[in-house]
Amino acid sequence: MVGLLVVSHSGKAAAGIVEIAAEMASDVSLVAVGGDPDGGIGTDADAIAAGLDEADDGEGVVVLVDLGSATMNAELAVEMAETDAVLADAPVLEGTVNAAVHAAGSKATLDSTRDAAEEARGMSKL
Template sequence: MVGLLVVSHSEKAAAGIVEIAAEMASDVSLVAVGGDPDGGIGTDADAIAAGLAEADDGDGVVVLVDLGSATMNAELAVEMADTEAVLADAPVLEGTVNAAVHAAGSKATLDSTLDAAEEARGMTKL
């Protein structure tokens, strides 16, 4: 099954997004990584790399990020890791929920789960 990794500058934000997505797809491997090594606001490439390994069930990982340096550190972590992973160009909450619901399906692939996450870019709320 394709796993999902949520990367945020805030540990609480990443955990909250995973909590919401897990309500929709409890069988999917959902991992949250957030904050800097000292517990503050920021991101850490080593923690992201560890999150990739944790999220990987063998079919790869879709990574969803919140802001600037999260993207940079996630890209670095993907290069460092042995896990097949792709970054989604998607809003982090909506993209995570879309991807989780899709990944729960028996025919989900890494590419199709990435597509499901990125479909959230066009969602309207009203």
């Protein structure tokens, strides 16, 4: 099954997003990584790389990020890791929920799960 990694500048935000997505798809490997190495606001490429390993069930990992430097550190972590992983250009909460529900299906692939996350860009909330 495709795994998901949520990367946020806040560990609490990442954990909350994973908590919400897990309500919709409890069988999917959902991992949260957030904050800098000192527990403050920020991101850390080494922690993201470890999160990739944790989220990978053997079919790859879709990575969802919140802001600019999270993207840069996630790209670096993907390059460093041996895990097959792709970044999704999606809103982090809605994209994670969409991707988790999709990944729970038996026909989900790494690319189709990323596509499901990215479909959240056009979702209307009203």
